[in-house]
Amino acid sequence: MRTTIHARYVPSMEHRSVRGSERTSPEQFAAWLRKQLERRGYDLRPRGGGQTRFIKDSGLSAGTVSRMLSGQTTTETRTLQQLADALDLPLGEVLVAAGILSAGELENVRSPQPRHTPMTPEQAADELGIVDPHKRELFINMTETLQRQRATNGGTHTAEN
Template sequence: MDRTNPPRKNDRATPAEFADWLRDQLERRGYDLRPRGGGQTRFAADSGIGQASISRMLRGQGAPETRVLEALSETLDLPLAEVLVAAGILTRDVLLAIRQQTPRTDPLTPEAAAEELGITDPQGVELFVSFTETLRKQRAANGGDQAAEN
């Protein structure tokens, strides 16, 4: 397996593949992962990730939490998307699809949102639109964007 890139093109990476990928990334950056090398301890200090979590990831045990993957991304100076693919959270195909989405330029109406969510029953659409309008009125009554900050 090529350990320079996140594993496999289209399938989700396994925990063992993520462990291999992470080990390679750490060793490339000078972390000595031999039993008494101190690399895990040093990386734990550098990243703020618990040493037990690092050890589990390197053994291919369990899926890391999102905050751990974010810390890996920052500490290793890698795009979060690359880390998510390496960890098997995203596939390369899903990542490509996300990157190819065209940003919406027109405002999303409640009716269009209902359609995108698969709400097709006229009563369901009416209920969705009504609920959306109620939330907008509540937001306006609470000071607009200030309500979103609280």
């Protein structure tokens, strides 16, 4: 099963450190892509025809493939999804190779760590981005009502905390 990450645009592929995990640079992504294509029999030498054949096989534009292979950025997730499909790789692997996610971030998405303490209604509102004061108050009141109802009914499910 592929991990699908929904977003129209993702951050640029500049080399940076995130929570101690290194992301790849555009040049590293270009080298990774060349290796993937060569493994699949695409001859990328000048006049080898491999780049043209991959463009046809993948449905990606010539400019897009050229930019990726030359180490220029590509931030369109649809393009990276199309690349993943063409290479028959999980999107997550391509996002890591492209420097969009670090390997650690991808692992956190795939296997999130459970919370040790229950989240407060206020924290949940923050996490959900509820900033409108009226909507926030409504959310917090409803959550607290559900928590009291759970306590009254003797619920034991962690998700109900």
